[in-house]
Each structure stands twice: as C-alpha cells, then as structure tokens.
Amino acid sequence: MNILVGVAAIVIGALGFWQRDRISQLNRGWNRRTGKLGEMAAEVGTAKYFGIGAILMILAGAGTIIYSLVTGQTGGSSDRSTALIVIIIAAVGFVVLGTVFAVMLFKRRSKH
Template structure:
C-alpha cells in the first residue's frame, strides 16, 4: 500500500510541477477576492514556490517507495532503525534536490 501511495504522491507532485504556472494564476485570482490579506498571500504563492513544493512532494513519494522496497515493509512500523533509515533516505534526497536547484539557479543567474 505504501508503494501505491508513494507513486501517487510522485505523480501528483509531477503534475503540480508541470502546471505550476496555472496553479499560481488560480491562486492569485482566488486570493484577490479577500482584499489586502489576499494580496499578501498571492505574493507568496508564486509559480516558483509551487514548483518547489511539488518537487518536495515528488521527493517524499520517492522516499516512501524506496523505503518500502528496501525494507519490504508495506505498513507502519515502530522500529527505530527503520525510522532512522527513512530519515537518512529523505535527507540525502533533500540534499540532492537542493544541489540540483542551486545549480539551476546559478546557471540562470549567470546568463
């Protein structure tokens, strides 16, 4: 079951990343209805931040799938070593994603 949930999270995150411009436009249109607080919320909800959130969702789904396949456990566990392995896998993934994102920003700014 965890593999299916992880794959679903990866697919939804990938779709969210692909449609981040449309989502941010819908967010701006929706938040303009609420006056000044809505304008502040619309400034934060840019396509860049929706893309970052979508990539984290893909990473969380991938960590779930990898953990489930490596440990062979498809349900919850109270084992501390299994929890530590999950944290390590997620941390390595976050570092890799951060490096890729930093390189992309550096290349874009250096042009």
C-alpha cells in the same frame, strides 16, 4: 500500500510541477478576492514556490517507495512510539513551514 502512496505522491507532484504556472494564476486570482490577507498570500504563491513544493512532493514519493522496497514494510505498524515520532516530526515540520511562510510574508510586506 506505501508504494501506492509513493506513486500517487509522484504523480500529483509531477502534475503540480507541470501546471505550476496555471496553479499560480488561479491562486492569485482567488486570493485577491479575499482582501488584504489574500493579497499578501498571493505575493508568496508564485510559480517558483509551487514548483519547489511539487519537486519536494516528488522526492517524498520516491523516498517512500525506496524505503518501502528496502525495508519491506507495508505501513501497517501499530507501534505507539512510531506513531508518536511521526506526529512529532509532522508537527515540527508544520511549525517550521509556518514560520518560513510568515517570515516571507513579513519581508515582502516590509519592502513596500
């Protein structure tokens, strides 16, 4: 099952990288309709950042596949400590990404 998830992440990341310019245009068009906050979000949602996100998704998919093949684990763990570690790592990651996004918005807005 993990291998399928990894392959799906690679395919979606590759499609996202291939269409990063189009996604960026759609993002700008949609966000500008939502007012001032949308305009600020549109400034950060450039093709460069969508490309970086797509590459990270491809790497995450490859990492998932490699980990599954090396360890032989299929992702069916019911261990509570493993689940807690995954939740903590995901929460820290979201906080870090949210902080980076907020700082980028603040820096772009303070330049104007």
